[in-house]
Amino acid sequence: MSNIVSEIIGEIKARDPNQPEFHQAVEEVVTSLEPVLKKRPEYVKAKMLQRIAEPERLMMFRVPWVDDQGQVQVNRGFRIEMNSAIGPYKGGLRFHPSVNLSILKFLAYEQVFKNSLTTLPMGGGKGGSDFDPKGKSDNEVMRFCQAFMSELFRHIGPDTDVPAGDIGVGGREIGFLFGQYKKLRNEFTGVLTGKGLNWGGSLIRPEATGYGAVYFAAEMLATRGETLKGKTCLVSGSGNVAQYTVEKLNEMGAKSVTLSDSSGYIYDPAGISPEKLAFVMDLKNVRRGRMQEYASKFKGATYTAVNPKLDHNPLWAHKAQCAFPSATQNEVNGIDAQNLIKGGVYVVSEGANMPTTPEGISVYLENKILYGLGKAANAGGVATSGLEMAQNSMRYSWTREEVDNRLKMIMKSIHKACVEAAAAYGHPGNYVIGANIAGFLKVADSMMDQGVV
Numbered sequence: 001m002s003n004i005v006s007e008i009i010g011e012i013k014a015r016d017p018n019q020p021e022f023h024q025a026v027e028e029v030v031t032s033l034e035p036v037l038k039k040r041p042e043y044v045k046a047k048m049l050q051r052i053a054e055p056e057r058l059m060m061f062r063v064p065w066v067d068d069q070g071q072v073q074v075n076r077g078f079r080i081e082m083n084s085a086i087g088p089y090k091g092g093l094r095f096h097p098s099v100n101l102s103i104l105k106f107l108a109y110e111q112v113f114k115n116s117l118t119t120l121p122m123g124g125g126k127g128g129s130d131f132d133p134k135g136k137s138d139n140e141v142m143r144f145c146q147a148f149m150s151e152l153f154r155h156i157g158p159d160t161d162v163p164a165g166d167i168g169v170g171g172r173e174i175g176f177l178f179g180q181y182k183k184l185r186n187e188f189t190g191v192l193t194g195k196g197l198n199w200g201g202s203l204i205r206p207e208a209t210g211y212g213a214v215y216f217a218a219e220m221l222a223t224r225g226e227t228l229k230g231k232t233c234l235v236s237g238s239g240n241v242a243q244y245t246v247e248k249l250n251e252m253g254a255k256s257v258t259l260s261d262s263s264g265y266i267y268d269p270a271g272i273s274p275e276k277l278a279f280v281m282d283l284k285n286v287r288r289g290r291m292q293e294y295a296s297k298f299k300g301a302t303y304t305a306v307n308p309k310l311d312h313n314p315l316w317a318h319k320a321q322c323a324f325p326s327a328t329q330n331e332v333n334g335i336d337a338q339n340l341i342k343g344g345v346y347v348v349s350e351g352a353n354m355p356t357t358p359e360g361i362s363v364y365l366e367n368k369i370l371y372g373l374g375k376a377a378n379a380g381g382v383a384t385s386g387l388e389m390a391q392n393s394m395r396y397s398w399t400r401e402e403v404d405n406r407l408k409m410i411m412k413s414i415h416k417a418c419v420e421a422a423a424a425y426g427h428p429g430n431y432v433i434g435a436n437i438a439g440f441l442k443v444a445d446s447m448m449d450q451g452v453v
Helices: 003-015 020-032 034-039 048-052 101-117 138-152 171-185 208-222 240-251 274-286 292-297 334-342 358-366 380-394 400-424 431-450
Strands: 057-066 072-083 089-095 124-129 161-165 232-235 258-261 264-267 302-305 322-324 347-349 370-372
Touching: 003 020, 003 034, 003 048, 020 034, 020 101, 020 358, 020 431, 034 431, 048 431, 057 138, 072 089, 072 101, 072 138, 072 161, 089 101, 089 171, 089 380, 101 124, 101 380, 101 400, 101 431, 124 138, 124 161, 138 171, 161 171, 161 380, 208 240, 208 322, 208 347, 208 370, 208 380, 208 400, 232 240, 240 258, 240 274, 240 322, 264 292, 274 292, 292 302, 334 358, 358 370, 370 431, 380 400, 400 431
Parallel strands: 089 124, 089 161, 232 258, 232 322, 322 347, 347 370
Antiparallel strands: 057 072, 072 124, 258 264, 264 302
């Protein structure tokens, strides 16, 4: 690591102590950009990396609401508007007890480069709350969403900041949030993405992140003259991303054998067929049950409960060729990555944001596997959010086939940009360096054009 890179990372860490997830995201990007800083010293002079790491605007606010027992509850809300150099802020809202400033800053920072890679004119942002929708009634979720939007509405708009969903924020939550925004602003506009199809949503939006991660894996495999057909795949999570990753893998002739939730994971050596996936979708999306029910329903499937004392996740130790981490950040550590390699995995396409620790990434790179990091591989979700924004602007809806084809072409473009940037800066085949450089250059050059603002 060069002195200038060390100085930049040290400066950012000193300014924002006690934000480990944010530090991790910054360090991954900044170290990848070392070849760029050598060729383009004007970025160093303009303090471009320090400016990109500093949010343009950060809102933190109180969210009081009343539960079904009439008790007043208080949560904390956030919106981080990270960078608008190439378009309005765009990024999801996460409702989860783990939400804090460090996690949201890491997500907003990643979102800047991810959105840049999509080729669409979108800046980066992120937000959310430490509210936990799990176990809450629909009325409680509605009251919380209305209270949350009663503050957030002041800061967002279709040409300013367009939030979407993330962990804990699905179609139900987006509906409640949009309804309150519409009431407060007295306007019907494309201010949120992930909306219902009857009121401005886009076909393929729920599926997009999972589909995109599979399309990206297919592009990586094509560089070795291979396809997904016949491949065995490990998938973590059981939300939207994981569900539609499994659906697209089935369509492309691959077999998914795992899914998980916060309690544990299931392993089904026969594969999660379309019929079994339909059960999972009903279980998680409608009944809001636990994955353990899958093993009770289908013979041959086993369930393994989470053991917090283990230094690894046994889900990643099963034999397979492909892995799709689709649950949450830092779910794959160095030991897990080694287990993946031992089990025969040579393709990793990340559906979640930063699901692999730095130690795990080092294992991938040392073994020269096909590794699509989150900001590239899971960009299909925000890309289709951008397509939803375009349809809202036109007051028009594209067909399922049109949206899916556009998504597929965007993922091809992202893959091409990563490959070309990695090769241009002396690291052919390294998707980490390629994605970070390609995403950075567009944003940095735009900021240079617009002056010190």
